[in-house]
Amino acid sequence: MPVTILTDSASDLPRDIAEKNGIRVLxxxxxxxxxxxxxxxxxxxxxxxxxxREGKVYKTAQVPLHEFRKTFQELAEKKEPCLYVAFSSELSGTYQSAVLARNEVLExxxxxxxxxxxxxxxxxxxxLVVLRAAELARQGLPMEELVSEVSRHASHMEHIFTVDNLEYLQRGGRVSRAAAFIGGLLNIKPVLHVESGRLVPLEKIRGRRKVFERMAAIMGERGDHVKEQLIGISHGDDLEAVETLxxxxxxxxxxxxxxxxxxxxVVGAHAGPGTLALFFLNRM
Structure with a gap:
């Protein structure tokens, strides 16, 4: 029986793409x-x-433990092998909840x-990592090989992004209040990436157009045969920025x-409107 691929909504996969690929999303x-x-x-x-934009503040919470328990039990009763591909444990407690639920169900x-x-x-x-997992699962890879290949794919996924307003990162403790205030006055836009599962600032650039150019340059520095890749772009309600990039x-x-x-x-509540993120594979 092929492995069921389960993930969570922090993957930001469009619903039709997840359904088309047989991916379950919590x-x-x-x-x-x-x-x-x-x-x-x-x-x-x-x-x-x-x-x-109107000043409302949104908060987020992980997938509840009982949701994992219910889903795992359902799959266990059907004897369907499952790989849960999880959001970074450095950014959410969702992974830890899944581990706790697995231990309970395995009893x-x-x-x-x-x-x-x-x-x-x-x-x-x-x-994109979840999509790769679904592709490999359809090929019938045994669980051990599937986990190994998906893990390798994840370890080479680059995340390069910027935000339009530092205020939202400041609320989450990613930048200081003073830096957010000064950045707003000077039109300074940060370029960040993900390192070991954490958000890490790379550079500060004045002007949004220059940020896009720098994101493209970083892709050229780090990417591997990017012309042949499926490039991911996610945005915080800013299709114009997507088209520019x-x-x-x-x-x-x-x-x-x-x-x-x-x-x-979940991601948007912390990054805010105007966020633009670029995803590609580095040299594997």
Missing amino acids: PLLVFLGEQEFRDGETMNPKDMFDGM DYPDFQLEILDTKCASLGFG KALLRERFGCESFLVSQIGG
């Missing part, structure tokens, strides 16, 4: 005051970004074949294969 939670939303299901990212179903992989990835970079990548590298998605509620 939602993280987003809160506006006492109101609860299921990321990717009852949360409309466009509405959230509009709310953030009742000791023969259930279930593996959990901490990708150390986020947003659509994470999503795509044009740069076509001009510089001849890229034509793109997967574009709007950033979901």
Whole structure:
């Protein structure tokens, strides 16, 4: 029996892409005051970004333990082997909840074949890893080989991104209040990446157009045969920025294969509207 690929909504995979590839997605939670939303299901990212522009503050929570327990038990009863491809453990407690649920379910179903992989990835970079897992699962790879290949793919996924307003990162403790204030005054835009599963600042650049150019340059420095790759771009309600970046990548590298998605509620609540993120593989 082929391995079922399970993931969570922080992968920012468009729903139709997940369904087409047989990927099951568990939602993280987003809160506006006492109101609860299921990321990717009852949360409309466009509405959230509009709310953030108006000053509304959204908070997030991991996939609940009982959701994992229920899903794992269902798969165990059907004797379906499962690989849960997880959001970075450095950015969420979702991975740890999945491990706890697995331990509980295995007490009742000791023969259930279930593996959990901490990708150390986020947003659509994470999503591209999940897509690769689904592709390999369809090929019938045994679990051990599947986990090894997906882990290797995740370890080479680059995340290069910028945000339009440092205020949202400041709320999450990613930059200081003073840096956010000064950055806003001087039109300074950060370029960040993911390192060992954490968000890490790379550079500060004045002017949004120059940020896009620098993101493309970093892709040229780090990427491997990017013209042949499926390039991921996720955005915080800013399709104009997406088209600008795509044009740069076509001009510089001849890229034509793109997967574009709007950033979901969980990642977007911390990054904010105007976020733009670029994902590709480095030299493997």
